[in-house]
Amino acid sequence: MRLNDRAHSLEYPPSYYAATRNDDHRYPVLEGRVEADVCVIGGGFSGLSTALHLVQKGYKVALIEQCRVGWGASGRNGGQVIGGFGSQTQKAIDKQHGADVGQVFWEMGVECCDIVRDHVARFNIDCDLTWSYYDAAARPNELRDLEASMEDEIRRGYPHKQVLISTEETRQYVGTDRYIGGLTNEGWGHCHPLNLARGEAKALADLGGLIFEGSEAQSITYGTRPTVTTDKGQVTADFLVFCGNAYLGDLQPQLSWKVLPAGSYIIATEPLEEELAQKLLPTNAAVCDQRFVLDYYRMSADRRILFGGGTTYHGGHPKDIIARMRPKMLRVFPELENTKIDFAWGGNMAMTLSRSPHVGRLADNVYFTQGYSGHGLAPSHITGKIIAETIAGQAERFDVFSSLTHLPFPGGKYLRQPTLFIGMLYVKLRDELGI
Numbered sequence: 241m242r243l244n245d246r247a248h249s250l251e252y253p254p255s256y257y258a259a260t261r262n263d264d265h266r267y268p269v270l271e272g273r274v275e276a277d278v279c280v281i282g283g284g285f286s287g288l289s290t291a292l293h294l295v296q297k298g299y300k301v302a303l304i305e306q307c308r309v310g311w312g313a314s315g316r317n318g319g320q321v322i323g324g325f326g327s328q329t330q331k332a333i334d335k336q337h338g339a340d341v342g343q344v345f346w347e348m349g350v351e352c353c354d355i356v357r358d359h360v361a362r363f364n365i366d367c368d369l370t371w372s373y374y375d376a377a378a379r380p381n382e383l384r385d386l387e388a389s390m391e392d393e394i395r396r397g398y399p400h401k402q403v404l405i406s407t408e409e410t411r412q413y414v415g416t417d418r419y420i421g422g423l424t425n426e427g428w429g430h431c432h433p434l435n436l437a438r439g440e441a442k443a444l445a446d447l448g449g450l451i452f453e454g455s456e457a458q459s460i461t462y463g464t465r466p467t468v469t470t471d472k473g474q475v476t477a478d479f480l481v482f483c484g485n486a487y488l489g490d491l492q493p494q495l496s497w498k499v500l501p502a503g504s505y506i507i508a509t510e511p512l513e514e515e516l517a518q519k520l521l522p523t524n525a526a527v528c529d530q531r532f533v534l535d536y537y538r539m540s541a542d543r544r545i546l547f548g549g550g551t552t553y554h555g556g557h558p559k560d561i562i563a564r565m566r567p568k569m570l571r572v573f574p575e576l577e578n579t580k581i582d583f584a585w586g587g588n589m590a591m592t593l594s595r596s597p598h599v600g601r602l603a604d605n606v607y608f609t610q611g612y613s614g615h616g617l618a619p620s621h622i623t624g625k626i627i628a629e630t631i632a633g634q635a636e637r638f639d640v641f642s643s644l645t646h647l648p649f650p651g652g653k654y655l656r657q658p659t660l661f662i663g664m665l666y667v668k669l670r671d672e673l674g675i
C-alpha cells in the first residue's frame with residue numbers, strides 16, 4: 241500500500257482515522273476578499289490551537305487550509321498525547337535562562353496536555369481520549385534514564401502519577417518480551433487525532449472563526465496589514481501566523497530552511513478479540529520505546545493495534561508501508577502473525593536540527609510555529625496558545641520559546657535532505673546495535 245500525499249487534495253489520504261471520522265462536514269473554499277484581525281495558514285493542531293485561543297480572546301480569525309482540516313500530520317499521527325519538549329530542549333532552556341525560566345518552560349510542557357484535556361471536555365469532542373502511557377525500556381541504560389527523568393519530574397512538581405516498572409512487572413503493561421521495564425505516566429495518553437482536529441475546527445467555527453478548506457496560500461504581501469492570496473480569494477489581516485509545518489513548502493523560505501520533512505508510518509490491524517487485546521496492552525496504554533528512530537503503538541477504541549514508526553529521511557514515502565511496518569510490529573507482538581492489516585498510511589513530520597519546536601516571529605505582525613520533530617500533538621496546543629497570548633500583548637512565554645537557537649540543516653537547498661538521510665542511517669545503526 242503506497243501513500244498518496246498529494247497536497248491541494250480535497251480528500252483525506254486513506255487511513256484508519258479518515259475511515260472512522262465522526263462526520264464529513266466541509267468548510268467553504270475562500271472566494272473574494274475577507275478582512276480579519278488574524279489570518280492563520282494551516283488547519284492542523286498548530287493552526288487550530290492558535291485560532292481557537294484567539295477567537296476566545298475576541299479576535300476575528302480566518303484560518304486557511306490548502307486541503308481539509310487535519311489533512312496533514314495532525315490527522316494522521318499516532319495519537320500519542322505526550323507532554324514536554326524533550327530533555328535536550330529543557331536542558332538548553334535551563335542553561336540559557338536559569339532555573340526559574342526553566343521551570344516556566346517545563347510547566348508549558350505539562351500544560352500542553354491540559355489544553356487537549358480542556359478542549360475535549362469544554363467542546364465536547366468525541367475522540368476516544370484515554371490517559372494511560374508507557375515508556376518502554378529495552379536496555380538497562382534506558383531504564384536508568386527513565387528513572388532519572390521521573391525523579392526530575394517529581395522534583396519539578398509533576399502532578400500526575402508515574403511508576404517505574406521492573407522486568408517482572410513488564411507484562412502487566414505490554415505483552416511482549418522485548419522490554420526489561422519502563423515508566424508509566426497517567427498524565428499522558430492517546431486519542432483519535434483526526435476527530436480531535438475536526439472537533440476543534442467545529443468549536444472554532446461555532447465561536448465565530450472563519451475556516452476555509454481547499455484554499456492554498458499561494459503568495460503573501462507583507463506590511464502593516466499582510467494579505468494572503470489563494471487562487472480564488474484574499475485575506476487581509478493585522479496579523480499573520482504560519483502553521484503549515486512540514487507541508488508549507490517554499491511559501492516562506494525563512495521557515496522551510498529550518499525544518500526538513502521526515503516520513504513516519506502506521507499500520508492498523510483488524511479489531512482484536514478482547515482477550516488478545518487485553519494480553520497485548522492490559523492497561524490500554526500508548527507505548528513508545530526509547531530508540532531514536534522509535535516504535536510507537538496503541539490500541540484504538542475498536543481494539544485495533546495501531547503500530548507506528550519506520551521513519552524515512554530521504555524526502556519520499558516507502559512503496560509498500562505494510563511491508564515496511566508489519567515486521568516491526570511482529571518483532572514486538574509475534575502473536576499478530578495471522579492478524580489482518582486493514583489500514584496503512586503515513587505523513588510528514590517537520591524535523592529541526594535541535595529537535596526543539598521552532599516558534600518565533602518574522603516581523604512584528606508575522607508569527608510562526610513549526611518543527612515539533614515527531615512529537616507535536618500536545619506541544620502544538622501550547623505553542624498556538626502562546627502565539628495567541630503574544631498577539632494579545634503578553635509575550636513572556638513566547639520570548640522563552642523564541643530564544644531557542646535554530647540552525648538550518650547543513651548542505652544547502654539540494655544537499656540538506658541527503659545529508660540528513662546519511663546522518664540518520666548512522667543513528668539507526670546505533671539504535672540497532674544498542675550503542
Ligand SMILES: Cc1cc2nc3c(=O)[nH]c(=O)nc-3n(C[C@H](O)[C@H](O)[C@H](O)COP(=O)(O)OP(=O)(O)OC[C@H]3O[C@@H](n4cnc5c(N)ncnc54)[C@H](O)[C@@H]3O)c2cc1C
Binds near residue numbers: 310315486588
Ligand atoms: C505518521 C505520524 C505520526 C506521528 N505521531 C505522533 C504522535 O503519536 N504524537 C505526537 O505528539 N506527534 C506525532 N506526530 C507529529 C504530529 O502529528 C505533528 O507534530 C503535529 O500534528 C503538527 O501539527 P501542525 O499543525 O503543526 O502540522 P500539520 O498537522 O502538518 O498541519 C499543517 C497544515 O498546513 C496546511 N498547509 C501547508 N501549507 C499551506 C498553505 N500554503 N496554505 C494553506 N494550508 C497549508 C497543510 O495542508 C496541513 O494541513 C506524528 C506525525 C506523523 C506524520
